[in-house]
Amino acid sequence: MLNFFLYFVAVIYFVLFSYPTIAEDKESIIKYEVGKPYKIKGKWYYPNNNFNYREIGIASINLQKNDRKTKNGEIFSNKEILAKHKTLALPTIVRVTNLVNGYSINVRINDRGPRNNFRIIELSKRAAKYLKIKDRGLVEVKVVEDLTLQQQSLVNTKHNNVNLEEDIALGKEIVETENLLDNNDLESKKKDKVVSKDSKTKKKLKINLKKTRVSPYYLRVNITKFKNFNDAADLKKKLKPIYDKILISLGLLNGQKYYKVTTVPIKTLDEAEKILHVIQKKGFNNAKLFIERKKR
DSSP states (O other), rough: OHHHHHHHHHHHHHIEEEEEEEEHHHHHOOOOOOOEEEETTTTOOOOOOOOOEEEEEEEOOOOSSOOOTTTTTTTEEESSSEEOSBBBHHHHHHEEEETTOOOOEEEEEEEEOSSSSTEEEEEHHHHHHHOOSSSEEEEEEEHHHHHHHHHEEEEEEEGGGGTGGGGGGSSSOOOOOOSSSSSGOOOOOOHHHHHHHHHTTTTTGGOOOEEEOOOOOOEEEEEEESSHHHHHHHHHHHHHTOOOEEEEEEETTTTTTEEEEEOBBBBHHHOOOOHHHHHHHHHTTEEEEEEEEEEO
């Protein structure tokens, strides 16, 4: 009877004291996460650790009000400089550049998204504020390999031991330079000074905020490519009822010729997004935006 009583007390002690501790430890661990393939609205995505990743596309802004736990045990918050990506490993540090105004910053990817096949990245509100993106914007996303490796070396560590925001630091300090996009997009020196002052107060973030020259551009939609010209020509005919401004151009990859099917240059992001949407709806899920710099 005494043995049964002692056993009963031990079980109660374990439930009351040990379990919460285990649960608490489980909640506080940051993990390195690549993840399994998954599907969004009929399109498959394959997560990977790609240090050569570089893509141009449309960024959206996260609108959630509450913080939420991510796939790798971190917290996604709109108050931090974070972003969601469909395939990059968690965490990954990327350089995001606003191709309209030249602003660029380092951003930490720590969750999956966006849940939209026409967007390549979903920025936190704070990250979007630095890039001066109000709704959506045309951006270039490029993995910063050395910062990413250092970030991934911090995984399997308790939250309390890692300052996620300051760890982005490892880049240069914030630099303020003049935006030379064109006369219509230049901001006044007064506003530049305000940005510079704000940047100094945020120096500990070390997100490497920069504002640099960006060239005027056109957009194209890259639809697909073929080894055979006749196949490319057939596709152009099939697309004519949907969008008749299609080009076929000759390219070279690893010594092999191929024929690329694209749209003609498109002037605005709104128009390019509409055309991309129509083409992807017709089954060309891999169609992407491509930026083409104007010749001066």
